Amino acid sequence: MINKKLKIGFFGFGCVGQGLYDILTKTAFDAEIIKICVKNKTKERSIPAHHFTFDKNDILQNQEINLVVEMIDDAVEAYHIVKYALQNGKNVVTANKKMLAEHLEELVDIQKKYGTSLLYEASACGSIPIIRNLEEYYDNELLKSVAGIFNGSSNYILSKIFQEKSTYQKALKEAQDLGFAESNPILDVGGFDAKFKLCIITAHAYGLFVNPDEVFNFGIERLNEHDIRLTTEKNAKIKMIAFVGKKSEKEVVSFVMPHFIFKKHELYYVENEYNGVIAEAAFADKQVFVGKGAGGHPTGAAVLSDISAIRYDYQYEYKKISKNKNLHYTRDVMIETYIRYQNLDDLEGLHLQNISVKHESKDFKYLIAEVSLENLYHSRSQLVEKDIFLVSLGIKK
Template identity: 55%
Template sequence: MSKKLTIGMFGFGVVGQGLYDIIKTKNLNLEIKKFVIKNADKKRTLPAELFTTDPNAILDDPEINTVVELIDDAEAAFEITKRALTSGKNVVSANKKMIATHLEELINIQNQHGTSLLYEGAVCGSIPIIRNLEEYYDNELLHSVSGIFNGSSNYILSKIFNENQNYDVALKKAQDLGFAETDPTLDVGGFDPKFKLAIVASHAYGIYINPDEILNLGIDKLGNADIRYAREKNFKIKLIPLAKEIENHRVVLYVLPKFIGKDHILANVENEYNGVLVKAAFADEQFFLGKGAGGHPTGSAVLSDITALRYDYKYEYKKHLESQQVTYSTDYTFKVYFRYEDEDVLENIQFSSISERFYSDDHKYVIGTINLQEIIDKRDLIHQDGNFLAEIL
């Protein structure tokens, strides 16, 4: 028999509204007792007495046993989550930055207080990747987890490659549709997929890694010359996070734009869709596809966590408990395309080898192999205006 959940919800934006729409159509033994919102004057679609600006109305209410946290501010979300877990309330969150940054501390708090924090909605919208890594791949040796984790940048790239739109037009359209924020840096700069990658790495490999230590370069420096190069070579460009185990139980993590062949499985993940590609020793290659942005897709993942709490579900973090620990490494060499403006920049970057150089009136590029640590060390140089770096798969 499932237990009744009395819910206090922080935030009533796109995902909160999407979640409420889904809940009211079903008989799930759930009740949302209170919403805490930032703006008291905003017109709401629900009765005014359901809303308050006081967090204590939820956190101090003994009847509320479940907190759903759907706000943007990562530090405020962390304080809410910490207080709720400490006071015996379970929490469902979709805040990837908060979870990626504070995961180890949050796991310790749960263990101490016997509470549960679930966050399927924080990673890849409607795709149940966390639950699969926890349950299905719990004993599986994973070679890599990669994919398209950010619907906004993927939407922009789809418009560029499928409809010949330029970057600025595609970005504006993504913003108009609510797929990208007014300040799109989190998405197009690769920060959003980096937070998701840190969470995935924890469930896939049992490592806690501060997101600040993971390299992320985005698509915000993408230029017409790069798009032309991709078309000539029959490539598409996708923004792809990668978690990959290499020799000696080391794991590499990074987020980079990649040139991929049109027959690659990720080449056909378009618009706001996300795709997760898992390569495992025994199960071989498996692929998950689903909507990664929007109120109802993310709302459905949050709801799946809420309903799991009716049966006292919690993540077990089995990979963290295994004796065969893996370590994070940035010593990894791969092939890249690097477009640059200033010859001095190229002279200051150590490529392991260069196989192709191109000069024209309007741009220059090299194709070569480079070590991940070198990109991290020279990141500001590599990513300054006029330069663009992408991996070639």
């Protein structure tokens, strides 16, 4: 039942904030935007100046405002805003995955303690309604894994490279110009953004809070022309894939890495800023969700869906947290991996097993071997430093 008139305070009027504003005005949604808090006093705005404030307290301490919609690109400040709002009786909708991944457990406790609601569908995979599905639909299912393309901007870059033979730099610039990329592009191309989303999804898939620092992520920024040529010759593409799944009844594993994706794979044709999520469950089998993962309107639409849910007093119940108390996180799996390197000595810390392919020419050296996720995790900075590129071929069963 709709029980209240929403009086909203916006934080942020960038790509997502403007996208949402546009949707709210075009759809004549029954809510009033009382104030919009932004940072830069000299920036030109597309709507009159009286809508804006530069003081967060104009929203946080305004008793009339009952919903804060947080859409800023500063995770630290977002955390303070969201925490304060929840502790002071305001419901919150946020799109900030970094902030959520780093503070979700605490924010869940705060919601319970203060009886307020925090919704964040837009924080994971843009317009794809994955969080509410994991929360509601897969509640009683035996969920084997949730995996997919979680970052629209790196998928856009990879699409341009593999479909249009674009260069990495040109494709990145285009992604930034179109508003798909985070202000700091390493968050996208380094797999950090996908990892933050993965941690949020892990909480709703399995009721497990995993610190993002514990999760291995490896990006596409060192992809070179040899990797591209080899992948194309094999009729494959490279996609950045985030994976979380059950290793056993009691163990959950997750990571983000480039993957070889072949034509028969469900994600082969998921291109540009689109995201694709595959949920695999014991009885439902595979279900594939595809939708725009970035951009003002698609992300704004996900925020709107949460705003709408707040009108119905919707709250995530986090039922799986109490149900799955015995679950724990592990990196104890072997991944079959393509490894492009300069010197074999640089791979020593990986303790490679079962090397199946080895190629060494003057300017292109690679091998395919099994490597444990634990070793990848501990070697991450060394891999980045030594200009090594990795592509997964999947977890060894």
